[in-house]
Amino acid sequence: MSLPVEIHPDRPVLIAGPTASGKSALAMHIARSQGGVIVNADALQVYGNWRILSARPSAEDTATVPHRLYGHIGAQADYSTGHWLREVAAILQTPVRAIIIGGTGLYFSALTEGLAEIPPTPPALRAEADHVMATQGLSTLLAALDPTTLARIDTRNPMRVQRAWEVQRATGRGLAAWQDDTPPPLLPLTACTPLLITANKDWLNARIARRFDAMLAAGALDEVRANLPLWNPALPSMKAIGAPELIAHLRGEMTLDQAREAATIATRQYAKRQRTWFRARMRAWQPIEAETLTA
Template sequence: MISVLCIAGPTASGKTALAVALARRLGGEIVSADSQQVYRGLDAGTAKPTPEERAAVPHHLLDVAEPGEGMDAARWAALADEAIAGIAARGRLPIVAGGTGLYLRALLRGVAEAPGRDPALRARLEEEAAREGRPALHRRLAEVDPAAAARIGPNDLVRVVRALEIAAGGRTQTEVFAGHAFAAARYRYRLLALDPPRAELHARIDARVPLLFSRGLLAETAALLARHGGRLPAKLPLGYAEAAEVLAGRLEPGEATRRVQVAHRRYARRQVVWLRGEREVEWLAPPVDPDALAAGLAAWRAAAAP
């Protein structure tokens, strides 16, 4: 069984820096498990690894989908399996780094068996959201599956609709996921999660968001609008809707920054909630000594050698 190191944690917690540091010490390659960084051309707005980081260590599963195309967990896991097999065949350590909990679960435990898509129900739910507002649909989800509502933001229409669609099949998404968590592991793995204090994490988020804007978020948004007839495609990462409002003159840059900061803080909270429900998570309180951590991981890796 292939050994895989996973590095998770909330946004802005330092996952990329730690993954690069460990990859350099352990002879690893990084597989991104970030549902926002899969999109081509959305570099600044998703805080992708820098050119220097990508030059230092090979990265996989960045820039593998077009904005608006969508990337579900099953498709991502299939791509990750392929990347991991190639890394292992080269005698290197696959390091899966990212904060998308559903991707990590699909990789480590397989894709949960859930009801299929119901186009008619989806259409009704989307019409309801358009008529009454996305928060109203989110409140309905909170009534039938409070835990799912805690994981999913009120404006994440795609995931809210999917959770309601699953619940309509007789079992809530939370119940499906809970049963799935006990599926057999697909890899020999360690799952490390960064856990900075909340105040420190919020400070890191608040410092990062202005950099997203200054490093090209507005330009990326303008390019998207130009390619899509003046409208943003669906399923975009956080920040692009606010950037479009700035470009249209409907929102001041300072207020846009504040809103994106709040959205990222809420997203970070949901990521932590998800990870708290996962099995075999090893929580790390920053600062992390990469040399000491790498030494322990090298011993773990060597224990699997034939």
């Protein structure tokens, strides 16, 4: 693999990009050629109950290069951007160069722009929010938000909307107001090499389809079956793309071919949301075309 940009071996590297775009291969190449520890920046890959569907690094990769923050959180544990940022801060204090890789844009913005120190949501309020979402829907939560927060968040993302609602109810201040009091970033872009993998839609869609087929061949259905006793769509750990569709198949609600098609479509839609977010929030990052990395 040849890199189209110069990467300084002593600076941390950030690698963001949509799902299935080749981020892991790039991180492995940099780690093998320059050294470093690969650090997860994907909100789903932190959970231990999804190895296949979350596309966690293979046993061969983790035996070759040190990896951190993969699969270390229980399925029912509470884990937030703040938890992740504190764990990354500890890694950055070590002498080993970090190669931070993932598709969760919020993690990267917290790392490079700072994260507001918002008090945690009380469990009773979280339960109330879950109830409102389940019985009244997203529109009720949106209607309660202050105008500034409403204009700033992704109103199509239920988790982000519920989080904003919880913050406002718990603290009496809108999420936007808390964000405006954000402290300095842990790792500003000027102190690292930020790389953003971009990908042609058709090229990426074909990769997504092939990867899901590979997941099925690797035992994704058995992995989903093992998660059936824990299944709760409201849990952050249960947001694995493809899991709801394979759950529906196991329950006899659709054929495996139908589940495969639905999961592939859901993955494409997720990748589209990622690309939209990256274009809006990562304009200062160094773009790298995914096709050049796999040529």
